[in-house]
Amino acid sequence: MQYYSEVAFFIEFTIFMRLRKYGGINYLFEPNEKLVGIVPRCVSGFHYYIKIVVYIGYLLFATNRLSSAINISAYNSVNISLWTPSLMKKIVLIKWILPIFFVLPTHAWPYFEYWFIVTSSSIRLANDEESTALVAYVDGIWCLSTCIYCMICYLVTCILIRKNWKRVNTDSKTLAQASAERSLLISAILSFIVLTLNTVVQVVTIVNSWGGMQDLLFIQDLSYPMIDLMYSHFPWALLSTSSVMRKHLTYDIKQFLRTTLKLDDASVNIIRVGPTTSPMTRMTTMRASIK
Numbered sequence: 001m002q003y004y005s006e007v008a009f010f011i012e013f014t015i016f017m018r019l020r021k022y023g024g025i026n027y028l029f030e031p032n033e034k035l036v037g038i039v040p041r042c043v044s045g046f047h048y049y050i051k052i053v054v055y056i057g058y059l060l061f062a063t064n065r066l067s068s069a070i071n072i073s074a075y076n077s078v079n080i081s082l083w084t085p086s087l088m089k090k091i092v093l094i095k096w097i098l099p100i101f102f103v104l105p106t107h108a109w110p111y112f113e114y115w116f117i118v119t120s121s122s123i124r125l126a127n128d129e130e131s132t133a134l135v136a137y138v139d140g141i142w143c144l145s146t147c148i149y150c151m152i153c154y155l156v157t158c159i160l161i162r163k164n165w166k167r168v169n170t171d172s173k174t175l176a177q178a179s180a181e182r183s184l185l186i187s188a189i190l191s192f193i194v195l196t197l198n199t200v201v202q203v204v205t206i207v208n209s210w211g212g213m214q215d216l217l218f219i220q221d222l223s224y225p226m227i228d229l230m231y232s233h234f235p236w237a238l239l240s241t242s243s244v245m246r247k248h249l250t251y252d253i254k255q256f257l258r259t260t261l262k263l264d265d266a267s268v269n270i271i272r273v274g275p276t277t278s279p280m281t282r283m284t285t286m287r288a289s290i291k
Contacts, residue, residue: 002057005095006232009050013227016043020116020123021224029123035116040125044114045107048139052099054230055146058195060091062153065188069160102142106135140202147192147199154188161185183241190237198226 019025029035067082106112112131117124127135239245 002054002061005050005053005057009054009227009230010232012046012050016047017227018224020125023121023123026118026121026123029116029118031118031120033116033118035118036113037115040114040116040127041107044125044127044135045103048106048135049099049103051139051227051230052102052142053095055142056095056098058146058191059149060095061191062150062188065157066153069157102138106131106138136202136206140206143195143199143202147195150192150195154192157188158185187237187241190233190240194226194229194233198230201226 064083071082107114109131112128112134114125114127114131117126239249
């Protein structure tokens with residue numbers, strides 16, 4: 001579910017923000033031209049719409065981490081899940097429809113002005129001070145609220161996992177649970193760090209707007225790497241905490257090299273991916289069978 005919003009965010013940001021900022025589409029326009037109309041308004045509106053969609057994804061991810069910590073036995077399991085298909089359908093609808101009601105007031109209001117300014121090196125997206133401040137408030141409130149909610153969820157997650165570590169010491173499932181809890185905690189912390197950095201940028205943007213927006217372009221430059229992290233960090237967080245995903249990725253890379261370079265199995269040393277159980281689980285099973 002989060003995959004589609006992050007891919008849409010990546011495509012939107014690459015085409016309408018990065019290429020525009022660094023002159024990738026300047027050849028389509030005349031130099032020193034000012035473009036006023038629906039296109040600048042739609043570009044800005046879709047950018048903030050997809051950001052809110054991603055924020056909702058953060059909320060869902062934090063809730064998922066918390067629910068997994070409450071029921072740690074369901075983590076990495078396909079048989080037990082609180083996230084039923086019917087619930088997921090409702091969540092998807094809410095995730096993609098709700099942001100519209102926050103974007104329309106700031107971009108459909110006819111008295112707000114949005115325009116493109118074509119320079120020799122870039123195409124700047126500009127708007128009047130009132131709409132700039134209002135958009136910054138809406139974006140900042142969403143970001144700050146998401147950060148606070150995730151902070152609470154991740155804090156409770158850490159407490160629950162810490163309690164479980166102290167409570168379980170001699171159980172036969174200790175090793176497997178410890179591995180799952182570690183993955184759960186690390187993925188939660190990585191996501192929260194990215195969200196916190198983005199929140200700092202949004203707060204600075206709001207504070208700067210109170211002073212007349214003198215350094216707004218600098219803040220926009222600072223926000224670019226933060227946005228890159230927003231739509232790209234989830235796969236890395238999961239990859240760094242899931243041994244199953246790392247195995248599958250390694251196998252896929254070896255298969256790709258074998259097919260592309262026309263190598264034999266011995267050259268690539270392909271290892272078939274077995275059952276999706278962690279090494280800790282297999283070690284525990286072996287010990288139990290020996291006993």
